[in-house]
Amino acid sequence: MDLEELAKRIAEHQRRGVAMKKLTLEYPDLTVEHAYRIQALTVEGHLAAGDRLVGWKMGLTSRAKQVSVGVEEPIYGRLLGSMELREPRLSVSGLVHPRVEPELAFVMKERLGSKAVTPRDVWNATECVIPAVEFIDSRYENFSFTLVDVVADNASSSKFYLGDQGFSPYDARWDEVGVVMRKNGAVVQTGAGAAVLGHPVRSVVMLTQMLSREDLVLEPGMVVLTGGITEAIPVTAGDVVQIAFDGLGALELRISE
Ligand code: OOG
Numbered sequence: 001m002d003l004e005e006l007a008k009r010i011a012e013h014q015r016r017g018v019a020m021k022k023l024t025l026e027y028p029d030l031t032v033e034h035a036y037r038i039q040a041l042t043v044e045g046h047l048a049a050g051d052r053l054v055g056w057k058m059g060l061t062s063r064a065k066q067v068s069v070g071v072e073e074p075i076y077g078r079l080l081g082s083m084e085l086r087e088p089r090l091s092v093s094g095l096v097h098p099r100v101e102p103e104l105a106f107v108m109k110e111r112l113g114s115k116a117v118t119p120r121d122v123w124n125a126t127e128c129v130i131p132a133v134e135f136i137d138s139r140y141e142n143f144s145f146t147l148v149d150v151v152a153d154n155a156s157s158s159k160f161y162l163g164d165q166g167f168s169p170y171d172a173r174w175d176e177v178g179v180v181m182r183k184n185g186a187v188v189q190t191g192a193g194a195a196v197l198g199h200p201v202r203s204v205v206m207l208t209q210m211l212s213r214e215d216l217v218l219e220p221g222m223v224v225l226t227g228g229i230t231e232a233i234p235v236t237a238g239d240v241v242q243i244a245f246d247g248l249g250a251l252e253l254r255i256s257e
């Protein structure tokens, strides 16, 4: 199989926001290694077209997320400048079937890249932690995929929004931060930071380890999304999503055409 061709195919579906069949239906022998290669090639294509690598995301770091998509292990994806929402507004045009999830974002102040990384190393290298929202959008029909498919599709990355207020890493017990997500006023999900691998810092540890196997590193200024704390909820134009992070404020996002 031609990984470059598959990367071009996925990139095109990401650009146009049109659903596609799972790659593994056509190529059942694709491995996770192939999938990360396809992801990297896809992103190289977007970078060549003028986009910028601004960070990384971890996905499927909470049990709730793993159960909801039927994939049982954490994955990583690449965040591009074009994915960052500057205002708390999401336009669904050009997206396939977006879903929203609450996350905690780490912003790096130092380079981090080592297999032997510890939570202490992560704290030393972190500038701040910011309550955040991710909008994921699988390019696969029915939001249904295997581990290999979702990795190839850049871990369903679509858009993300970081709140205005950053917090010192030592300002909160990030595992104990409670989250309440409302859609159009009704509570749709609740959770706490501990849902993410016991503590969100562990997600940055795991990401650093996974990247270091490929000789990749976290650079100063990069954003790391540590993974959805709750299940993701579908959104459509007209919805208003409010995510309250206990003691740290709330984010309100408007969804439009
Ligand atoms: C995969 C992406 C998962 C997260 O935070 O768990 C993710 C998916 O659910 O489509 O972003």
Ligand code: MG
Pocket (backbone or CB within 6 Å): 057, 058, 059, 101, 103, 134, 136, 225, 227, 228
């Ligand atoms: Mg996520």
